[in-house]
Amino acid sequence: MKPTIVRKFARAEADVVKTLGDLGVATVHEAQARSGLMRPYMRPIYPDAKAAGTAITISCQPGDNLMIHAAIEFCQKGDILVVSTTSESTDGMFGELLAESARAHGVVGLIIDAGVRDVRDLTEMGFPVWAKAVSAQGTVKATAGSVNVPIVCAGAVVRAGDVIVADADGVVVVQRQTAAEVSQLAKDRFAKELKTRERLKAGELGMDFYGLRTKLAELGVRYVDELE
Secondary structure, X not given: OOOOEXXXXXXXXXXXXXXXXXXXXXXXXXXXXXXXXXXXXXXXXXXXXXXXXXXXXXXXXXXXXXXXXXXXXXXXXXEEEEEEEOOOOXXXXXXXXXXXXXXXXXXXXXXXXXXXXXXXXXHHOOOOEEEEEXXXXXXXXXXXXXXXXXXXXXXXXXXXXXXXXXEOOEEEEEOHHHHHHHHHHHHHHHHHXXXXXHHHHOOOOHHHHOOHHHHHHHOOOOOXXXXX
């Protein structure tokens, strides 16, 4: 594809994004049939990092953060940067200064399938980042890429305007077109889990209320008092 910057695209509704973010990665992932999860090497730079927003997608050359700078011009309040590189990279492509610029334009976080630097500064300013690596290796601003085109980030397809939910459990992508439906499914799942939690706290066995005794029997598992 010729290097391209898409200036306009549809975003998910803000209340839907907030609901998905409040429910968290694990619940959202389960609610959408265990799909959309990025690879588990995408880890937050500090333990309690949490973010949810609409995706600004960025395709960069490895070791070159030119297109991250280009993307910030088109960010709005509640957006989250999602960065991939055309080949594997662990260079530190994003740091404190870029975070300051991004935050000034409403960006709520960064998902980057590459490296990040200035981790102490980013942590102190409370700018949430999920990255493949931490590296002080600097980058250049020399090669064209694309903004707001479909990308693959850590194994997940992301399109501009999709909802990104990220927390200590990882990062999950929700397609913009299905975000409202997934939000309702996630709320239903959360309500169900509240009831399940109370039953487990009361001592009831999951073996019973999940009907797992029948499953064990179907699998040919036998109970004996002692080995023969």
